[in-house]
Amino acid sequence: MQTITLDIPGQPQSYPVVVGTKLLGRVAALLPLDGYSRVFVVTDEVVGPLYYETLARGLMLPVSRIVFPPGEEAKNLENVSKIWTAMHRAGCDRKTLVIALGGGVIGDMAGFAAATYMRGVGYFQMPTTLLSQVDSGLGGKTHIDFDGVKNLVGSFYQPSAVVIDTDTLKTLPERDFVANFAEIIKHGLIQDVEYLKLVTSKRPREFSVAELTDIIAGSVRIKADVVMSDPNESGRRSLLNFGHTVGHAVEALSLETKTPLRHGEAISIGMVVEAEISVSKGLLSAEDAERVRRLLSAAGLPVTVPELNMADMFEKMASDKKNAHGVLRFTLLKALGEVVWYQEVENDTVRDAILRHREAK
Numbered sequence: 001m002q003t004i005t006l007d008i009p010g011q012p013q014s015y016p017v018v019v020g021t022k023l024l025g026r027v028a029a030l031l032p033l034d035g036y037s038r039v040f041v042v043t044d045e046v047v048g049p050l051y052y053e054t055l056a057r058g059l060m061l062p063v064s065r066i067v068f069p070p071g072e073e074a075k076n077l078e079n080v081s082k083i084w085t086a087m088h089r090a091g092c093d094r095k096t097l098v099i100a101l102g103g104g105v106i107g108d109m110a111g112f113a114a115a116t117y118m119r120g121v122g123y124f125q126m127p128t129t130l131l132s133q134v135d136s137g138l139g140g141k142t143h144i145d146f147d148g149v150k151n152l153v154g155s156f157y158q159p160s161a162v163v164i165d166t167d168t169l170k171t172l173p174e175r176d177f178v179a180n181f182a183e184i185i186k187h188g189l190i191q192d193v194e195y196l197k198l199v200t201s202k203r204p205r206e207f208s209v210a211e212l213t214d215i216i217a218g219s220v221r222i223k224a225d226v227v228m229s230d231p232n233e234s235g236r237r238s239l240l241n242f243g244h245t246v247g248h249a250v251e252a253l254s255l256e257t258k259t260p261l262r263h264g265e266a267i268s269i270g271m272v273v274e275a276e277i278s279v280s281k282g283l284l285s286a287e288d289a290e291r292v293r294r295l296l297s298a299a300g301l302p303v304t305v306p307e308l309n310m311a312d313m314f315e316k317m318a319s320d321k322k323n324a325h326g327v328l329r330f331t332l333l334k335a336l337g338e339v340v341w342y343q344e345v346e347n348d349t350v351r352d353a354i355l356r357h358r359e360a361k
């Protein structure tokens, strides 16, 4: 078991991120729960049946739960309202601990409900997907989708603890597991070339649970370091956006086709294209860009841009919050393990990089 402490500037308290196996049933033994009167668990219909009983049995406090259908569609205000109502009717007071048991959808929504119920109660993230373990479960961004816009409404609200039980990864579908690995490879690419070597030394599913525990702890350290240096996303946190400007556009457009991509798959394609842009801007060598492509491909991730309308791609990229006065801004690679952010790039350069990595017909 490994514990990483997140000490976020401006926050009254630091909090632990515990990573290891067989943690779900031992929460009361791992973390101090004496200040809490009861627990309210938010989960979904896939994760709940797998892990709720084990978690609830080990808490030694009165527990109630709410269960939502799986998927992004559940991350809405109506369901936050259902959480508030269920908490109120279960007698939850200010000493209630909310536990988010599930992937990023449950974590984002339960975090927002915890941030707002009685002006904020304590909550734990217990992320059960690889993405939520290395990304969404850390950093305290809580939000819901609203009026057709992803993550439009929310707040920064840090959990009191994050418990990452790596045994939960065993039940993840293969495709999701590999897709999520793109974010882990991204952490290596932006921050740490030794870590990059480690996480690409085998195919994702070949790592043992013990090796995965080390890998996840490594990713947590990288994300924690970035979040601690820029808790409100005013600068350095942008380095996490590598691959995401092109990746988000590819992801969003693919969802309207017969072959929708997972977030991580789209980010893999985005990283290939943005490495190419980095070469065009004279920042990265062509050999290193090719290495990025090979490493992602060897992990089983897609590396070519599907047939999508170029004008639609630009429209999606232009709506990115990070752009300045109509010019696209990217986080680009300077070397493997090193990035620069807020790089303005002309549309032609972006277009050329996309065309270079188009799927062969």
Ligand SMILES: NC(=O)c1ccc[n+]([C@@H]2O[C@H](COP(=O)([O-])OP(=O)(O)OC[C@H]3O[C@@H](n4cnc5c(N)ncnc54)[C@H](O)[C@@H]3O)[C@@H](O)[C@H]2O)c1
Pocket (backbone or CB within 6 Å): 044, 045, 046, 047, 070, 071, 072, 075, 102, 103, 104, 105, 106, 108, 128, 129, 130, 131, 132, 135, 136, 137, 138, 139, 140, 141, 142, 143, 150, 151, 168, 169, 170, 171, 172, 173, 176
């Ligand atoms: N807050 C942030 O900083 C942040 C960052 C990145 C992404 N996000 C958000 O995270 C969400 C995506 O998260 P996600 O990829 O975890 O998706 P998800 O929460 O939708 O989970 C994916 C699927 O896996 C299932 N699942 C979860 N754990 C499982 C397990 N252990 N075994 C079997 N099945 C399991 C879920 O039921 C769901 O069907 C998006 O809404 C995104 O906006 C937030």
Ligand SMILES: [Zn+2]
Pocket (backbone or CB within 6 Å): 183, 244, 263, 267
């Ligand atoms: Zn991402």
